[in-house]
Amino acid sequence: MADDLYARLAWLPPKPDDFSASCRALLAEETASAADFGRRVQALAQYALDENALNRLAKVIALARGAGKSLAPLTPFRLGVLSNTTSHFLVPALVATAVRHGIDLVCEEADFDQVIQEALNPDSMINRGKFDAVLVAIDHHGLPLRPAPGDAEAAARSVDEAMKQLATVREGIRANSNALCIVQTLARPPETLFGSFDLGLAGTLRNLIDGFNRALAEDVAGSKDILLDVAQMAETVGLANWHDPTLWNIGKLPFASQYIALYVDHVCRLIASLRGKSRRCLVLDLDNTLWGGVIGDDGLEGILIGQGDATGEAHLEVQRVALSLRDRGIVLAVSSKNNDDVARKPFKEHPEMLLKEDHLAVFQANWSDKASNITAIAEELALGLESFVFLDDNPAERNIVRQTLPAVAVPELPADPAYYARVLLASGYFEAITLSDEDRKRAAMYQDNARRVALQKNVADIGSYLLSLDMVMTVQPFDEVGRARIAQLIAKSNQFNLTTRRYTEVEVAEAERDPDCMTLQIRLADTFGDNGMICVIICRRSDRAWHIDTWLMSCRVLGRRVEEATLQEILFQARQHEIDTLIGTYRPTERNNLVEKHYEKLGFTLLERKDDGTTVWQLSVAETPEVELPMQVRRLGFAEKAPLPLAAEA
Amino acid sequence: MQEGQIYERLNVIFGDVFDDDSLALKAETTADDVDGWDSLSHIRLVLSVEKAFSVKFSAAEVGKLKNVGELVGLIQSKI
Numbered sequence: 001m002a003d004d005l006y007a008r009l010a011w012l013p014p015k016p017d018d019f020s021a022s023c024r025a026l027l028a029e030e031t032a033s034a035a036d037f038g039r040r041v042q043a044l045a046q047y048a049l050d051e052n053a054l055n056r057l058a059k060v061i062a063l064a065r066g067a068g069k070s071l072a073p074l075t076p077f078r079l080g081v082l083s084n085t086t087s088h089f090l091v092p093a094l095v096a097t098a099v100r101h102g103i104d105l106v107c108e109e110a111d112f113d114q115v116i117q118e119a120l121n122p123d124s125m126i127n128r129g130k131f132d133a134v135l136v137a138i139d140h141h142g143l144p145l146r147p148a149p150g151d152a153e154a155a156a157r158s159v160d161e162a163m164k165q166l167a168t169v170r171e172g173i174r175a176n177s178n179a180l181c182i183v184q185t186l187a188r189p190p191e192t193l194f195g196s197f198d199l200g201l202a203g204t205l206r207n208l209i210d211g212f213n214r215a216l217a218e219d220v221a222g223s224k225d226i227l228l229d230v231a232q233m234a235e236t237v238g239l240a241n242w243h244d245p246t247l248w249n250i251g252k253l254p255f256a257s258q259y260i261a262l263y264v265d266h267v268c269r270l271i272a273s274l275r276g277k278s279r280r281c282l283v284l285d286l287d288n289t290l291w292g293g294v295i296g297d298d299g300l301e302g303i304l305i306g307q308g309d310a311t312g313e314a315h316l317e318v319q320r321v322a323l324s325l326r327d328r329g330i331v332l333a334v335s336s337k338n339n340d341d342v343a344r345k346p347f348k349e350h351p352e353m354l355l356k357e358d359h360l361a362v363f364q365a366n367w368s369d370k371a372s373n374i375t376a377i378a379e380e381l382a383l384g385l386e387s388f389v390f391l392d393d394n395p396a397e398r399n400i401v402r403q404t405l406p407a408v409a410v411p412e413l414p415a416d417p418a419y420y421a422r423v424l425l426a427s428g429y430f431e432a433i434t435l436s437d438e439d440r441k442r443a444a445m446y447q448d449n450a451r452r453v454a455l456q457k458n459v460a461d462i463g464s465y466l467l468s469l470d471m472v473m474t475v476q477p478f479d480e481v482g483r484a485r486i487a488q489l490i491a492k493s494n495q496f497n498l499t500t501r502r503y504t505e506v507e508v509a510e511a512e513r514d515p516d517c518m519t520l521q522i523r524l525a526d527t528f529g530d531n532g533m534i535c536v537i538i539c540r541r542s543d544r545a546w547h548i549d550t551w552l553m554s555c556r557v558l559g560r561r562v563e564e565a566t567l568q569e570i571l572f573q574a575r576q577h578e579i580d581t582l583i584g585t586y587r588p589t590e591r592n593n594l595v596e597k598h599y600e601k602l603g604f605t606l607l608e609r610k611d612d613g614t615t616v617w618q619l620s621v622a623e624t625p626e627v628e629l630p631m632q633v634r635r636l637g638f639a640e641k642a643p644l645p646l647a648a649e650a
Numbered sequence: 651m652q653e654g655q656i657y658e659r660l661n662v663i664f665g666d667v668f669d670d671d672s673l674a675l676k677a678e679t680t681a682d683d684v685d686g687w688d689s690l691s692h693i694r695l696v697l698s699v700e701k702a703f704s705v706k707f708s709a710a711e712v713g714k715l716k717n718v719g720e721l722v723g724l725i726q727s728k729i
Contacts, residue, residue, distance in 0.1 A: 052666045249709045251693045
């Protein structure tokens with residue numbers, strides 16, 4: 001269902017199975033320091049929580065408060081709720097959701113259907129509660145909107161009366177308590193009286209509600225109060241889903257309970273925005289986020305961006321949204337695992353690119369981890385990490401940023417890039433309640449930029465993160481099943497390719513059979529799933545040495561010590577084959593300077609440097625010690641050549 | 651679905667709604683036996699049951715329920 005994105009808050013990572021246990025554990029700990037507790041509750045609130053989970057978290061907060069624990073450093077806020085409907089379910093959901101937005105919310109509701117009394121009586125709960133804001137949650141049942149189909153005069157009067165009633169409430173609260181009001185547009189019921197005719201006919205409920213919503217929006221814009229556009233929310237998920245007549249009849253619930261998490265998230269966005277907590281900077285990944293494909297491998301002609309291709313249009317939409325956000329004052333930056341000149345090429349040369357370098361305040365293209373890069377961007381822009389949103393198609397990158405920089409918002413993305421733009425906007429990370437001249441100009445202040453900034457040392461504890469990935473590397477000699485994919489990688493890989501020798505499928509099959517060839521195809525799986533084949537190796541024997549004829553890898557798995565694990569495998573095989581020495585060659589091309597220092601980093605010594613830049617390297621098999629690496633290795637299909645202790649599955 | 655299976659799933663749902671994993675529901679269990687089972691949490695309970703069993707109850711059906719046994723009977727009549 002398309003409305004799942006909204007109802008399930010699908011931009012947030014799914015609730016972990018041990019969520020309830022984590023809630024209990026948090027309560028049980030007595031030693032948790034005050035500052036730590038608020039942050040840890042906030043961490044639990046970052047997931048997509050349904051109503052029951054929100055209640056559970058709200059209970060943790062209530063019990064902890066009862067025990068004298070503080071939610072500092074979250075920002076305190078007091079919210080009153082005033083409604084003609086049952087607001088009982090909203091209160092705990094609001095408290096738990098506010099924590100997600102960095103707000104320590106105290107929330108109290110007035111008695112059911114006491115809107116006018118509470119607003120006008122100076123001694124009412126609402127007026128004595130010292131609230132920062134009052135949520136005036138009134139739906140169409142709570143206002144004197146009287147349908148009079150065909151009677152334009154009565155219709156205008158009815159809208160006017162409804163506006164006046166709400167104005168009485170707002171003025172009462174302002175005069176008696178000084179709180180500002182969060183007022184709602186009305187979600188119209190899905191039922192029509194005539195049909196399509198309802199829209200144009202004065203006095204139908206549809207016509208009245210439309211008139212009321214427009215009048216309210218204009219009125220609120222000129223006041224201290226804030227508008228919560230419930231009509232927009234309801235139309236987004238579908239009016240027939242939003243309005244549940246059974247629930248209204250049973251308990252006067254204003255809308256279907258599956259949307260409580262969405263509704264309260266919208267309220268909390270407004271509160272966060274009031275307290276200056278909206279996000280201000282969008283950091284974008286490039287490959288498969290801003291365009292389809294990998295610029296380093298596919299080249300300028302190969303990437304998909306622009307009209308005429310479904311994938312290209314999806315990514316163009318991401319660029320369009322980014323540009324619109326920039327126009328309203330959101331700062332844009334890039335963080336990509338690429339060489340700087342390669343990554344900038346589409347911005348300079350591709351005619352379909354909407355985003356240009358001028359639009360970007362910082363441009364970080366390098367091979368360091370993204371958490372370090374985002375930290376560098378934050379320092380350069382002098383913005384706190386809690387101002388950042390990071391958009392990346394790669395779940396592993398998203399996860400490492402979430403784990404190491406919990407303050408950064410990292411929306412989950414579905415597999416289909418057509419939804420990227422929608423998810424980014426549905427997340428509401430950039431919610432704003434005003435638009436100032438300064439906002440419009442802000443992005444331009446960074447106009448001259450697209451700077452690159454120096455990295456500090458890696459912020460993250462990469463070691464423990466890599467362990468948490470549960471990587472399993474599967475190593476096999478070439479075989480018939482893998483042959484087509486091997487040939488494809490040999491034909492296509494440009495960046496992480498030491499020699500860029502291209503072989504046909506027939507030649508690959510020959511290498512497979514050649515007794516003097518040692519071939520490896522390597523796959524990598526991790527907690528996020530299977531990355532497929534990520535490495536191809538061909539070694540050719542000459543006496544007691546192996547020449548590494550081909551070593552190519554997918555850039556997707558860089559920074560995970562897979563290079564080292566691959567070398568370890570080659571060494572392992574070398575020992576089985578009584579090989580003493582490995583000879584590695586780097587042949588420079590326009591695209592592979594990423595691996596210029598590959599053999600040097602792996603401990604090879606330089607034998608020769610040729611005029612064309614080719615370097616030849618050597619490593620002694622016996623003198624290279626084994627090291628502990630954060631992945632498990634499975635060997636398949638080696639049994640015939642060398643019986644190995646680990647080859648039992650083969 | 652067997653009655654026993656329904657009770658098993660209801661134990662999980664009640665645990666979730668009333669934040670009490672130690673509940674062991676019986677046919678005779680009523681709102682008086684469960685801490686926090688008031689008219690409002692009853693609505694939340696009904697919604698959670700509807701979601702878990704993919705069924706829909708009318709207001710009249712919900713209003714008539716006297717104990718857990720009747721809820722189980724209502725679920726059985728719908729699946």
